[in-house]
Amino acid sequence: MQLFFQQVVNGIMSGSTYAIVALGLTMVYGIMHVPNFAHGNLFMLGAYMTFFMLSAYKVGFWTALLVSVLVLALLGVVVERIVFRPLRDQSPINSFIAAIGALLFIEHMVAVIWGHGSYSITNPYPQMLILFGVRISMQRLIVIIAALVFIIALQLFIKKTIVGTTIEAMAQEREGAALVGINVNRVSALTFAISTGLAAAAASLWSPIFEITPHMGSLLITKAMVIIILGGMGSIQGAIIGGYILGLVESLGGGYISSAYKDVFAFGLLIVVLAIKPTGLFGKGEH
Numbered sequence: 001m002q003l004f005f006q007q008v009v010n011g012i013m014s015g016s017t018y019a020i021v022a023l024g025l026t027m028v029y030g031i032m033h034v035p036n037f038a039h040g041n042l043f044m045l046g047a048y049m050t051f052f053m054l055s056a057y058k059v060g061f062w063t064a065l066l067v068s069v070l071v072l073a074l075l076g077v078v079v080e081r082i083v084f085r086p087l088r089d090q091s092p093i094n095s096f097i098a099a100i101g102a103l104l105f106i107e108h109m110v111a112v113i114w115g116h117g118s119y120s121i122t123n124p125y126p127q128m129l130i131l132f133g134v135r136i137s138m139q140r141l142i143v144i145i146a147a148l149v150f151i152i153a154l155q156l157f158i159k160k161t162i163v164g165t166t167i168e169a170m171a172q173e174r175e176g177a178a179l180v181g182i183n184v185n186r187v188s189a190l191t192f193a194i195s196t197g198l199a200a201a202a203a204s205l206w207s208p209i210f211e212i213t214p215h216m217g218s219l220l221i222t223k224a225m226v227i228i229i230l231g232g233m234g235s236i237q238g239a240i241i242g243g244y245i246l247g248l249v250e251s252l253g254g255g256y257i258s259s260a261y262k263d264v265f266a267f268g269l270l271i272v273v274l275a276i277k278p279t280g281l282f283g284k285g286e287h
Helices: 002-032 038-058 061-087 093-112 137-162 162-171 174-179 184-208 216-232 236-256 260-275
Strands: 128-130 134-137
Touching: 002 038, 002 137, 002 162, 002 184, 002 216, 002 236, 038 061, 038 093, 038 216, 061 184, 093 184, 093 216, 128 137, 134 137, 137 162, 137 184, 137 236, 162 174, 162 184, 162 216, 162 236, 174 184, 216 236, 216 260, 236 260
Parallel strands: none
Antiparallel strands: 128 134
16 A cells, blocks of 8 residues: 555656646647647746756755746747737647747757756755655655645636636637737736746756756647646646646556556546547537
8 A cells, every 4th residue: 555655646746747737738728729839848948947047056946946937937928929929810720830840949949058968956855754654755745735836826816816817718718808808919928928937837846856858848748738638628627637637647557567658558548538538527519
């Protein structure tokens, strides 16, 4: 049973990161109705920004995290303005191609600046805790707690504030929102800022645990797409629950079968769920 609980904790930690990334991706999809495939590389860039602040300026970990969030939020506004806004009323395939272009540009830019090698960030909280017989590092526990805080705060922001309500209105009907006076450009830019800021926060918390490489965003965006399809395209609830489900499936499958096949478990889960419910767990069919 100890192995089971250990893998559950590991799965929740991975699922926390997946859920935050998928949540940001779902918000952008709700506004643009096009998957932002550059989102995984924006996550990767957030990790590199944290590494840069820690190594070049010797700031504290939380200061580096804050700078990373602010820089990536600003970059999200730039990406929305330059890459996606001019293509808003064009065919979705144009935005799809533009997202792929942004993905490749970010990946190669990082490789030029920092090289193709991997980097590690010194864990600011290396202490080990034992909770109910399960060993967990303080940093992993921080990831889990921070993810819950982000998720709850974002839900409250969307449901309880006027700005959040405008984002939700645009996700439901962009043309209708514009007709009632909502500034579509401003809301789109804000949504991208929140999305990339969340990705940077997740990357900063995640980076002391795993290595940082220019290619780490590619697999992550693939898993994020699995999550939002699994949970239901455009469903915030589905992105959150789908992220945790995927993390648990990977961790339990890796612990009891083989860690070499954990990515196979992710795509296998997607196939099974879509075979049973093609619209995803929380998706709605066409009426």
